[in-house]
Amino acid sequence: MMPDIVLDTYDEGERNALADAMDVMVRAFDPVYGEAWTLPQISGVMLMPGTWLTIARLDATPLGFALVRSVLDECELLLLAVDPAWRGRGIGDALLSSSLSTARRRGITSMNLEVRATNSAIKLYEKFGFEYVHRRPGYYRGNDGQLHDALSLRRDMMI
Ligand SMILES: CC(C)(COP(=O)(O)OP(=O)(O)OC[C@H]1O[C@@H](n2cnc3c(N)ncnc32)[C@H](O)[C@@H]1OP(=O)(O)O)[C@@H](O)C(=O)NCCC(=O)NCCS
Structure with a gap:
């Protein structure tokens, strides 16, 4: 990463930091797949205990x-996004690595996520x-009504 x-x-x-997350959100997710969250959705989840948001910034x-939510010793990566103009430079890698480290420091033993089955992520x-x-x-339901399968993935922290 730079x-x-x-x-x-x-x-x-x-x-x-919610406004900064939304700033990236509106540019990062193609509306055709229905993966982006709204401000009320991320605000709501940020009120739940065990949730944390990591923002990558260059200057401001x-x-x-x-965005990660944890319950007891499990957590879920709810969202990961990088501005399209800044992809391929290690920012997504750094955000995921940081999220895993934070989870480990908090005694969390596994991270789960859902990702569209055709997503290169x-x-x-x-x-x-x-x-x-x-x-x-x-x-996932895209803005054209079309449904898209997701894969559930899991990372065990103990290995
Ligand atoms: C997924 C996403 C966060 C990756 O961010 P990024 O900053 O471009 O990722 P990085 O530059 O850190 O790449 C890290 C690794 O991811 C993989 N990768 C990322 N994007 C990829 C792509 N389009 N095709 C293939 N591999 C890709 C590569 O293995 C890369 O490792 P390498 O550099 O050693 O080859 C970004 O593409 C994004 O915001 N996508 C839209 C939102 C989304 O779908 N998020 C995931 C579901 S919530």
């Missing part, structure tokens, strides 16, 4: 974010040791 990029982590109840400009998850759990048919 050296000047800084990652900051915000815990549940901290609302000041947000370039990417990761699966390559990134495989690189980090995530493994296929099952397929969820029609999990």
Whole structure:
């Protein structure tokens, strides 16, 4: 990752980074797949105990974010996104790596996620040791009404 990029982590109840996450969200997700979340959705999840948001910034400009929710010793990577103009430079890798480290520090033993079955982000998850759990048919609904399958992936922290 480029050296000047800084990652900051915000815990549940901290609302000041939500606008930065939305700034990236609206550009990062193709509406055709229905994967993006709205501000009320991320605000709501940021109120839940055990949630944290990591933002990657260059100077004050947000370039990417990761949103994780934990319950006891398990967590779920809810969202991972990088501004399309900044992809392929290691920012997604750094956000995922940071999310896994934070989870480990908090005593979490596994990370789960759902990803559209045709999303090239699966390559990134495989690189980090995530493994296929099952397929969820029609999990995402695109803006044209079309349904898209998701894969559930899991990374055991103990290995
Ligand atoms: C997935 C995403 C976060 C990756 O961010 P990024 O900053 O481009 O990723 P990186 O540059 O850190 O790449 C890390 C690794 O991911 C893999 N990867 C990422 N994007 C890829 C692509 N389009 N095709 C193939 N491999 C890809 C590569 O293995 C790469 O490792 P390498 O550089 O050693 O080859 C970004 O493409 C994105 O925001 N996508 C839209 C939102 C989304 O679908 N998020 C995931 C589901 S929530």
